[in-house]
Amino acid sequence: MSNYIERFSTRQRVLHWIVTASFFTLVLSGVGLFSRLFNGYFNFFGGGQNAILIHKIAGPIFFLSSAYMYLDHRAEISSFDSNDMEWFRKAGGYLSREPHHFHIGRYNPGQKMFALFIAVATLVLGITGLFIWVPTAFPRWIVQISLMLHGLMFVGSIMFMVLHVYLATIGNPGTVQGMLYGDVRKDWARHHHPRWYRERTGGK
């Protein structure tokens, strides 16, 4: 019997990496616009104007793929039950080395929050991005507020991203495999997502 269980389909993985690639393209091409401190990042793209062009190409790719990813998962990420509340109360067990037992389904509440935040951020970044794209076509106050919200959502996204990358890699060994190959170890699934594991396998 295999030691592995499928967590993400090929379609889901490809989608995830499109979102990831466009996200980091946006970060790298946009960070120089965020602050003059990061002006050097323009050099990756051969100057600021090219960076803006890349930003404008990556933007819609991120928006569409991220929106699609949300629609794909919206049922699983937008309902929280009492088990999730328990997880929240104990911060997912991340604050101590004590063993813990949560009845977590396919996604834990932290992952749900992350997915929901990214969905909101995608929407806000997309809409405000449109105003910033052609600022002279809109009333000044709309563009001014857009610049602020775009920056705010960028900051939130990048902080969430640090957490997401950590928890999906060295913070929880065995996790990133699901996104890389689609399969995760069964003991990983039993440990992190016991309810999902039971639903998938019908017990042991």
Place this chain on the structure above:
Amino acid sequence: MADTINQSGRKGFLVDTSKCIGCRSCQVACKQWNKLEADKTANMGSTENPRDLTPALYNRIRFIEQESSGQTVWQFLNQRCMHCGDAGCIKVCPSPGALYRTKEGSVVFNKEKCIACKYCVSACPFNIPRYDSNDKVAKCHLCYDRIAAGMSPACAKACPTQALQFGNRNDLIKKATAAKKKLYGVDDLLGLGVVYALEGPPEQYGLPAKPEIPTSIFLWKDVIKPLGILGFWGSIGAVLLHYVTVGPQRTEETEEKGGSHE
């Protein structure tokens, strides 16, 4: 590149609206000196022409029509970049050198460095920057080339009535204050480089009574930006701290195999 200003050596304009006769010599002189193309205009039923600044029009005369005991009277306002002491445009410009301050205190642009993000237009309290056909910034640069060569700006030079006076900003203010003029822009935004002597409330001239960098722009640059940089490094720090204190969550089997592999 901090935007600092040396107030004592600062040069600027004093625009005395009471002396302006609306001849538009300043408009024309600016165009000539800067070799700016003519703008196509349309008759909009007013002598005011053009009706707005353009990438080829760095200053213009605003005509303010007023009824005074049955008669129409005009007031004129020379509209241009104010060369703010605290310049919103410089604050938000992400490209060093695209907008910068000269040692005389003027706010100057360099089209080669401009990356066409158009942030500056959103941050300017006076809605001044315009963009040419290449999407590069354009506005009054206070004739930095002429000033550097010891001349006065083309517009001031061309003004037949001394409505546009150029010189040491402090001296101009001192003189105008002594003449009991009602001044606009002395202290706002660390002082405007263009101080107006007005004959009525600023709003009458289409000027904001209390010019300020828009709140959302302030939040964006002075609050969100520093907090964001702090937040980014903070979250990296927090994550590393977690890794070395609590450590990764291992499942039994990965533990047996020696724990984490990145």
